[in-house]
Amino acid sequence: MEKPFVFGVATSGDNFTDREKETQRLLLNFAHGVNTVLISPRRWGKTSLVKKVAQLSQDSKRKVVYIDIFSCRTENEFYRLFATSILKQTSSKWEEWIENTKQFLSHINPKISIGADPMNDFSISFEYNMQNNTENDILQLPEKIAIEKGIQIVICIDEFQQISDFEDSKTFQKKLRSVWQLQQHVSYCLFGSKKHLMNELFEKKNLPFYKFGDAIYLAKIETKYWIEYICKRFENTGKHISPELAEEICRLVDNHSSYVQQLSWLLWIRTINTATTEQLSYALEDLLDQNNILFQSETENLSAYQMNFLKAIVDGIHTKFSSKEVISKYNLGTSANIVRLKNALLQKELIETNGKEIVLADPVFGVWFKKEMLY
Ligand SMILES: Nc1ncnc2c1ncn2[C@@H]1O[C@H](COP(=O)(O)OP(=O)(O)O)[C@@H](O)[C@H]1O
Numbered sequence: 001m002e003k004p005f006v007f008g009v010a011t012s013g014d015n016f017t018d019r020e021k022e023t024q025r026l027l028l029n030f031a032h033g034v035n036t037v038l039i040s041p042r043r044w045g046k047t048s049l050v051k052k053v054a055q056l057s058q059d060s061k062r063k064v065v066y067i068d069i070f071s072c073r074t075e076n077e078f079y080r081l082f083a084t085s086i087l088k089q090t091s092s093k094w095e096e097w098i099e100n101t102k103q104f105l106s107h108i109n110p111k112i113s114i115g116a117d118p119m120n121d122f123s124i125s126f127e128y129n130m131q132n133n134t135e136n137d138i139l140q141l142p143e144k145i146a147i148e149k150g151i152q153i154v155i156c157i158d159e160f161q162q163i164s165d166f167e168d169s170k171t172f173q174k175k176l177r178s179v180w181q182l183q184q185h186v187s188y189c190l191f192g193s194k195k196h197l198m199n200e201l202f203e204k205k206n207l208p209f210y211k212f213g214d215a216i217y218l219a220k221i222e223t224k225y226w227i228e229y230i231c232k233r234f235e236n237t238g239k240h241i242s243p244e245l246a247e248e249i250c251r252l253v254d255n256h257s258s259y260v261q262q263l264s265w266l267l268w269i270r271t272i273n274t275a276t277t278e279q280l281s282y283a284l285e286d287l288l289d290q291n292n293i294l295f296q297s298e299t300e301n302l303s304a305y306q307m308n309f310l311k312a313i314v315d316g317i318h319t320k321f322s323s324k325e326v327i328s329k330y331n332l333g334t335s336a337n338i339v340r341l342k343n344a345l346l347q348k349e350l351i352e353t354n355g356k357e358i359v360l361a362d363p364v365f366g367v368w369f370k371k372e373m374l375y
């Protein structure tokens, strides 16, 4: 039987809801070769959205290439993955990859390795030699392929924030931007989480990616769409849930996409006919238990001041942390301390800024933290 709720991996088909406006906007950008920058916190639905649009947008005249650079730690790894993914995803048969690799990268002497299943197990390595302009050749690869094949190419790079960890990242970013902005047949969709990091890449005037493209801050999926989705998934599998209880799921996890699906799943497996409030509270316990170890390890090395800062947020304080009342009520030290606390917690990805407000990055962490505070 089909799984009614999906979490932990990108979702699609019947497990994908809403995002109509964002889908249309991305489709337009892809069709017209407009560069896009898509930012949201983790697990709100970037990958799912881009993969969906990639599928819809693809046709004989337009190829969409998807690259996840999460595991890339160096520029060289980036170039390898970039070249391999583009060659693979712009060809339909593996013979064509080989052909293209030889044709487009001949002068950098690529070494091609093919596994037992050539359709999925194929990689290129090359001598890394600055002299023969390898990097530039690889960055120009999509433009060359697009011209040669008479197609348009859209390159989607997931977890793009990763490049800010590369050695001498700023020089690397400059290189990317200077090549990419001149390409006529290729556009880019760069997306990632760790909101503050992505923001830095694209919003700091002195960094190369400033104003690179149409910037989209992915919002949360609204409650009405979630209610419709949850109720339908229950109905389709012969179970029932009231719209009120579906709404309660959204409220408990603050509409966080992945948690809405996970909590719905935990409730669905407990439900025999119609879901009850009691079952939902057990499902929530389950969710907290599953995250307990993670949350514990995230908090065990925090200083007392940092813990106090989190307590204030959980208590509903989102602005004016350096006011006298907040500092003394929550014992946050001096007002000079506030910026340091905020930055440290941002760095640990426990909090996020939302306009002028400071909020918890993870709503379930908030529920857990509140409970822990009682003891
Ligand atoms: N449009 C959507 N409809 C329903 N659930 C979604 C949607 N987008 C995301 N989700 C839920 O959120 C989870 C994380 O989505 P993902 O696309 O991997 O997020 P991100 O790339 O932002 O980290 C998915 O596994 C799914 O449970």
Ligand SMILES: [Mg+2]
Residues within 6 Å of the ligand: 043, 046, 047, 048, 158
């Ligand atoms: Mg993702």
